[in-house]
Amino acid sequence: MAQAVDTTSTNAEMPKTKPASPWTLAFRQLRRNKIAMSGLIVIIMMFLICFVGPFLSPYSLETMSGPSNKGPSASHWLGTDKLGRDILLRVMLAGRISLLVGLVAMMVSVAIGSTLGALAGYYRGWVDTIIMRFADIMLSIPALPLLIILGAVLSDIQVPPDQRIYLVMFLLGFMSWPGLARLVRGQILTLREQEFMQAAEVLGLRDKRKIFRHLIPNTIPIIIVVATLSVAGAILMESVLSYLGIGVVPPTPSWGNMISAANNLIDFKKRPWLWIPPGVCIFMTVIAINVIGDGLRDALDPKMKK
Amino acid sequence: MANNLVEFRNLRTNFYTSGGVVKAVNDVSFAIKEGETLCVVGESGCGKSVTAMSLMRLVSPPGKTEGGQILYNGEDLLTLKERQMRHIRGNEIAMIFQEPMTSLNPVFKIGQQISEPLIIHKGMTKKEAKKRSIELIELVGIPRAAQIFDSYPHELSGGMRQRIMIAIALSCDPKLLIADEPTTALDVTIQAQILDLMRNIKSEFKTAIMLITHDLGVVAEMADHVVVMYAGKVIEEAPVHELFRNPKHPYTQGLLRAKPIINQRQSRLYTIPGQVPNPVSLGNNCYFNDRCEHCMSICVDKQPPLNTYENRHKAACWLYEKGGEA
Ligand SMILES: Nc1ncnc2c1ncn2[C@@H]1O[C@H](COP(=O)(O)OP(=O)(O)O)[C@@H](O)[C@H]1O
Ligand code: SF4
Ligand SMILES: [Mg+2]
Numbered sequence: 001m002a003q004a005v006d007t008t009s010t011n012a013e014m015p016k017t018k019p020a021s022p023w024t025l026a027f028r029q030l031r032r033n034k035i036a037m038s039g040l041i042v043i044i045m046m047f048l049i050c051f052v053g054p055f056l057s058p059y060s061l062e063t064m065s066g067p068s069n070k071g072p073s074a075s076h077w078l079g080t081d082k083l084g085r086d087i088l089l090r091v092m093l094a095g096r097i098s099l100l101v102g103l104v105a106m107m108v109s110v111a112i113g114s115t116l117g118a119l120a121g122y123y124r125g126w127v128d129t130i131i132m133r134f135a136d137i138m139l140s141i142p143a144l145p146l147l148i149i150l151g152a153v154l155s156d157i158q159v160p161p162d163q164r165i166y167l168v169m170f171l172l173g174f175m176s177w178p179g180l181a182r183l184v185r186g187q188i189l190t191l192r193e194q195e196f197m198q199a200a201e202v203l204g205l206r207d208k209r210k211i212f213r214h215l216i217p218n219t220i221p222i223i224i225v226v227a228t229l230s231v232a233g234a235i236l237m238e239s240v241l242s243y244l245g246i247g248v249v250p251p252t253p254s255w256g257n258m259i260s261a262a263n264n265l266i267d268f269k270k271r272p273w274l275w276i277p278p279g280v281c282i283f284m285t286v287i288a289i290n291v292i293g294d295g296l297r298d299a300l301d302p303k304m305k306k
Numbered sequence: 307m308a309n310n311l312v313e314f315r316n317l318r319t320n321f322y323t324s325g326g327v328v329k330a331v332n333d334v335s336f337a338i339k340e341g342e343t344l345c346v347v348g349e350s351g352c353g354k355s356v357t358a359m360s361l362m363r364l365v366s367p368p369g370k371t372e373g374g375q376i377l378y379n380g381e382d383l384l385t386l387k388e389r390q391m392r393h394i395r396g397n398e399i400a401m402i403f404q405e406p407m408t409s410l411n412p413v414f415k416i417g418q419q420i421s422e423p424l425i426i427h428k429g430m431t432k433k434e435a436k437k438r439s440i441e442l443i444e445l446v447g448i449p450r451a452a453q454i455f456d457s458y459p460h461e462l463s464g465g466m467r468q469r470i471m472i473a474i475a476l477s478c479d480p481k482l483l484i485a486d487e488p489t490t491a492l493d494v495t496i497q498a499q500i501l502d503l504m505r506n507i508k509s510e511f512k513t514a515i516m517l518i519t520h521d522l523g524v525v526a527e528m529a530d531h532v533v534v535m536y537a538g539k540v541i542e543e544a545p546v547h548e549l550f551r552n553p554k555h556p557y558t559q560g561l562l563r564a565k566p567i568i569n570q571r572q573s574r575l576y577t578i579p580g581q582v583p584n585p586v587s588l589g590n591n592c593y594f595n596d597r598c599e600h601c602m603s604i605c606v607d608k609q610p611p612l613n614t615y616e617n618r619h620k621a622a623c624w625l626y627e628k629g630g631e632a
Contacts, residue, residue: 199401203395204391205422205426
């Protein structure tokens, strides 16, 4: 096709550097943040240890691998529990469960929270009222007592332990969407008034496409930050519930139910190797995720800095 | 003579605000012919943008189009289903806006944004759309199109972004391009380039253009036909030469006097005294009467109808009515 105008006149307006996506720019800034990067390294190590480590362990969970209740030694680096199971192996397998619970709960919360938040912000009116009132109700109910009740119900109807972890994941995810929904809604409310949405409107796009392709991608920075922090929240909450015996229940190991060994006075005083390792894992993971979240916030959304 | 592509018939769009009902578009009738550039002029707030958005059927609450017809190729757009209307938007009728800096979605590459209507309306594959997008970027006069295809909006200047907006608008070969003050936000040299581009598009693709502006310089350069709006009404309409040679309505005469003449120093720019009336409390009178130097008694008692005079010239003013002073 012929060119409509002479092109030389616009040469001066050319971009000087090669295209850099907003993501590349943000990632570069994150890389300069030493604290966030050390958090990232800790998390990567934690994932590697938990998911690869068990394959390198000479022991297996089903069989007794040594004498019971022995302290750390060359053959059992972190000792054994009262059933003679290797603590190191159990901590790693528990880590798989705890990290997975955190990730899945986050995904559930992000899926529900961003979708409902976007719908509320885009349609406003009664859609907004219904969704946000529901979110308000959920936010005003204290999470822990509710989860304790639900956990007790799960125990009462005797859900098998292996299915129970999925329920716990979804429950935790379902409890934490309202906060994200509020933030996304707020952003969509302002974004939908911007010129580029008017420009999308005149292209004849469907609502679905406008919401999911044009609006939500603009809220990804805030979603990433909230999602990251919510992984830590879910891991912590899972630990609390499991510690209380109503989250992930034995024989499925999780960091939380391993710490419940500390409930027993003798174990607490005499056998610290039972509960210190899972405690340290929870502590390190949660701190690491939180510093990554803060770093992401600084990199992705300069406006949110204090 | 060319056929009417779009015809507004007694269009009414109202805004229900807390202060009362704003008749933003009040009984507006005019037509856009195929391949013609029609300019809509008037001071800010006179209903130009609302007229265009009514045509797109994108007036959002508290606004509502409540009367009249908008015929597109003889079919009333106001009666179409939303699904049919989506097919018109972006495909048959495209639109560009005043603010090129913020009219592109900041998180997508330029190429994705040009490809989108091609994929949606023309059913192209990603690859076909990319090829066509690069052609379009070249067409609107941006060199190194393949590189621009992979750029993000923040890497381009305002002038380039407006060219990209035009490329997006042209992607589906629309019959009508609505441009709502497309050069207002740009500096003068870039303005001239964008207007050039639009003129070339019109002559090459025979696209009709509805150009909204408050700048009579732009009108003189671009228009075939001009519609002058005041407080939600069409008060004068004529072919461009006729309008500039022989403006009838005192408001149009005022606008022409208000235009600065380039290379000619004026001690003070002429401005029409007074202000646009409060759009809520309009009665049965000439809306311009309190600013008009020719105001007569009938002007405050009765609204002048839009009558047709010689040379396809229409005006709504009692000065030209036989029964005017009666
Ligand atoms: N969203 C809105 N809410 C209330 N009134 C509006 C809205 N949009 C436009 N209007 C009214 O419609 C009139 C015409 O506006 P507009 O078409 O944007 O003017 P312009 O000729 O400058 O493009 C204005 O006087 C304004 O009062
Ligand atoms: S109708 Fe009367 S008031 Fe209105 S423009 Fe004409 S002369 Fe002026
Ligand atoms: Mg306007």
